[in-house]
Amino acid sequence: MSTRPPLPAPPTFANGAIRVFSLSLSEMLWSRRTVFLLLVTGAPVFLALVARIVQGSGIVPLRVNGVAVDGASIFGMMIWVFYLRFIVPVLGVFYGTSLIADEVEDRTITYLFTRPIRRGAVLVGKYLAYLVCTTLVVLPSVVLVYFLLVPLGQVARTFMSFAADLGLLALGLAAYGALFALVGAALKRPLVSGLVFVFGWEQVALLVPGYFRRFTVAHYVQSMVPHAMPSDGVVSLLQSVLKDNPPVFVCLLVLAAIIVATLWRAANTVESREYVLDQ
Amino acid sequence: MIVAAEHLSKWYGQVSGLNDVSVSVPPGITGLLGPNGAGKSTFMKLVTGQLRPSKGHVRVLGEPIWGNSRLYQRIGFCPEQDAFYDRMTGREWVTALAGLHGFDERTAADAAARAIEAVDLTEAADRKIGSYSKGMRQRIKLAQAIAHEPELLILDEPLSGMDPLMRRRTVRQIKEWARGGTSVLVSSHILHEVEAMTSNILLINNGRIVAEGDVHQIRELIDEHPHTVSIRTSHPHAVARELLGDEGVVSVRFDPGGLVVETARPDAFYARVTDLAASGQCGPISEITSPDDNLQAVFKYLVKA
Numbered sequence: 001m002s003t004r005p006p007l008p009a010p011p012t013f014a015n016g017a018i019r020v021f022s023l024s025l026s027e028m029l030w031s032r033r034t035v036f037l038l039l040v041t042g043a044p045v046f047l048a049l050v051a052r053i054v055q056g057s058g059i060v061p062l063r064v065n066g067v068a069v070d071g072a073s074i075f076g077m078m079i080w081v082f083y084l085r086f087i088v089p090v091l092g093v094f095y096g097t098s099l100i101a102d103e104v105e106d107r108t109i110t111y112l113f114t115r116p117i118r119r120g121a122v123l124v125g126k127y128l129a130y131l132v133c134t135t136l137v138v139l140p141s142v143v144l145v146y147f148l149l150v151p152l153g154q155v156a157r158t159f160m161s162f163a164a165d166l167g168l169l170a171l172g173l174a175a176y177g178a179l180f181a182l183v184g185a186a187l188k189r190p191l192v193s194g195l196v197f198v199f200g201w202e203q204v205a206l207l208v209p210g211y212f213r214r215f216t217v218a219h220y221v222q223s224m225v226p227h228a229m230p231s232d233g234v235v236s237l238l239q240s241v242l243k244d245n246p247p248v249f250v251c252l253l254v255l256a257a258i259i260v261a262t263l264w265r266a267a268n269t270v271e272s273r274e275y276v277l278d279q
Numbered sequence: 280m281i282v283a284a285e286h287l288s289k290w291y292g293q294v295s296g297l298n299d300v301s302v303s304v305p306p307g308i309t310g311l312l313g314p315n316g317a318g319k320s321t322f323m324k325l326v327t328g329q330l331r332p333s334k335g336h337v338r339v340l341g342e343p344i345w346g347n348s349r350l351y352q353r354i355g356f357c358p359e360q361d362a363f364y365d366r367m368t369g370r371e372w373v374t375a376l377a378g379l380h381g382f383d384e385r386t387a388a389d390a391a392a393r394a395i396e397a398v399d400l401t402e403a404a405d406r407k408i409g410s411y412s413k414g415m416r417q418r419i420k421l422a423q424a425i426a427h428e429p430e431l432l433i434l435d436e437p438l439s440g441m442d443p444l445m446r447r448r449t450v451r452q453i454k455e456w457a458r459g460g461t462s463v464l465v466s467s468h469i470l471h472e473v474e475a476m477t478s479n480i481l482l483i484n485n486g487r488i489v490a491e492g493d494v495h496q497i498r499e500l501i502d503e504h505p506h507t508v509s510i511r512t513s514h515p516h517a518v519a520r521e522l523l524g525d526e527g528v529v530s531v532r533f534d535p536g537g538l539v540v541e542t543a544r545p546d547a548f549y550a551r552v553t554d555l556a557a558s559g560q561c562g563p564i565s566e567i568t569s570p571d572d573n574l575q576a577v578f579k580y581l582v583k584a
Contacts, residue, residue: 007352007353007380007381007427007428008380008381008382008383008386009381010348010349010351010352010380010381011379011380011381015381016379019375019378019379020379022375022378023364023375023376023378023379026366026367027364027366027367030366106362107358107360107362108362108363108364110327110329110356110358110360110362111358111376111423112379113328113329114327114328114329114351114354114356114358115348115351115376115379115380116348116349116350116351116352116379116380116381117348117379118348119348271346272346274329274330274331275329276291276330277360
């Protein structure tokens with residue numbers, strides 16, 4: 001180290017975030033959590049495969065009031081039941097709350113926080129890695145389910161709605177991920193809080209007539225779904241009855257605001273918070 | 280000064296990790312010594328900006344460190360914890376971390392290769408870190424700390440887990456870095472490790488710096504505490520009889536092959552024993568040793584005081 005070369009300028013916030021993203025993506029893709037995610041997203045694919053086999057043998061896989069339900073409708077139900085109500089919020093909770101917590105638990109956060117990049121950029125970089133990782137796993141699962149359930153003859157007719165589904169799921173992952181990144185940055189038991197929000201608050205708020213539902217992510221995501229909400233239970237029946245859909249542009253605006261505001265707040269929280277590692 | 284702390288304190292709730300520490304660390308190599316739980320880790324975390332002081336200030340290379348991410352461009356840190364991205368190879372890991380300093384991909388790869396070579400890990404660089412031995416993991420941690428060629432290296436227990444040969448090589452390497460102009464702050468709970476690197480030390484215990492400076496100056500600080508001197512002789516009772524009357528002798532106990540004397544006046548005592556050996560009146564005195572001659576004893580005295 002006798003001839004110390006001039007160092008480059010420290011990365012900007014955006015550049016730092018991109019570098020953390022590159023470092024984190026492969027770690028995230030090969031993590032145990034992603035294996036679990038693959039199993040979760042594999043379940044609808046498996047069901048779609050079963051439905052396809054049943055359909056292929058000449059049996060109608062699903063009837064409602066004696067009427068055969070076509071593949072496109074089954075696909076729409078699966079988007080609701082599996083992806084929007086379960087997979088997307090659950091992934092948001094599990095990944096979002098652990099963006100920094102995992103590094104703290106593994107005690108690798110030191111290597112990131114002692115570099116010339118803002119701590120907020122570390123969070124944003126890891127959030128981007130989460131987004132790409134979950135999108136890479138969830139969207140192919142949706143594509144598989146779609147092509148297993150929807151006959152080729154109906155693809156042209158349903159393709160725009162299918163593309164909207166993909167965009168909607170990516171948006172849902174982005175919104176829930178950003179929200180729970182904030183929860184993870186600010187709270188000590190973020191996972192419990194996240195699960196209570198998704199399976200407690202959001203479910204209740206969507207049932208109550210009035211403005212409570214505006215304080216959920218689900219309200220804005222579900223309002224843009226191009227498929228009819230299935231009434232597969234008392235709760236969902238009530239939710240479908242009480243549902244009011246704000247215009248799409250309002251939903252997009254609110255979701256964008258949620259993403260930006262929560263991510264900004266999460267980055268600020270990480271900047272000022274101390275992380276005491278276990279020895 | 281590379282590190283300047285003023286009335287620095289850190290509390291974890293009701294527990295004090297560091298208590299009103301004011302200290303200045305000069306350029307060169309400085310050893311931070313203390314037993315486990317003494318406050319070394321807290322001090323290192325404050326100095327590396329991982330923790331915010333509860334009270335007081337700490338400046339590193341002339342700037343406050345907390346929330347000052349740009350300063351890390353000039354600092355390399357090797358943490359104590361054995362934590363890695365185990366699925367990455369050593370080369371990938373060091374390259375990725377060097378990249379966080381703003382290097383382009385190629386420069387980061389070159390910097391990583393140089394650092395890996397410096398810690399003698401080139402052959403294993405393309406193996407996954409998960410397959411490394413403890414010593415190799417220590418070395419790859421050192422590599423990520425030096426890859427960007429920092430002005431200040433902060434090393435938290437860097438030699439733990441290394442075999443004796445690698446320890447010697449790493450000590451030599453650290454001294455070489457210091458000769459090249461890099462300042463080093465190194466913590467350890469093993470005195471002979473630090474003794475091999477530097478004579479400039481900080482002794483820490485119970486969250487306080489109990490002594491700082493050159494080993495010899497610290498040595499003077501403890502002169503008021505009893506020194507232990509071991510004398511090997513075939514006539515221990517005769518030697519004891521002679522010495523017990525001396526002013527300053529606190530206690531005498533017999534050991535196989537000689538006796539151990541505690542004295543509050545070591546300089547006078549050494550002169551007396553040397554005279555006694557030279558006169559031969561109590562038989563031959565084959566060896567005089569004092570654990571006070573190594574840092575371990577100094578450290579023990581000071582942390583007990």
